[in-house]
Amino acid sequence: MAVFEDRQKGQEAKFAHDAELRFKAEARRNKLLGLWAAEHMGLSEEHAREYAAEVVASDFEEAGDEDVFRKISGDLKAKGAPVSDDMIRKKMAELVQTAREQVLNEG
Template sequence: MATFEDRQKGQEAKFAHDSELRFKAEARRNRLLGLWAAEQMGLNETHAKEYAAEVVSADFEEAGEEDVFRKVSADMKAKNANVTDEMIRQKMAEFVAVAQQQVLAEG
């Protein structure tokens, strides 16, 4: 019985750890996306960091990544940035891979 409980606790700990890594990677992806978008919109370094934080916060509006996409897309259009929705989605996919590698490397 103790072995079963130990295994269950181990699986719960792994699930919690994996969830934490996934959360960190998503937040990192959003930050990277925000910094890239800020550059495309011509924001200075200070405003770029503030904008990246706004993009990270936008992810808490609803489950999934569509809230982040909508924010960045709308902001790009408002600033008349020469960026398509397809380019934003490509960057999101690119940055999720980069973010996962960075988070795993950090431990």
């Protein structure tokens, strides 16, 4: 019975660890996306960092990625940046992998 309980605790720990990595990777992806969008909007380095933090915070509005997408898309359009919605979605998809790799490499 102890073996079963140890295995169960191991599974629970792995699940918690995986969930934490997913959360960190999503936050990192949103930060990188915010920095990318800030560059297209012509923001200074300081304002780009602030904007990236706003993008990360926007992800807490609702489940999924649509809240982040709407923020980025709306802000880029408001600044007149020549970035299409398809380009934003493509960049979001690209940055998922980049963010995962960064988080995993940090340990």
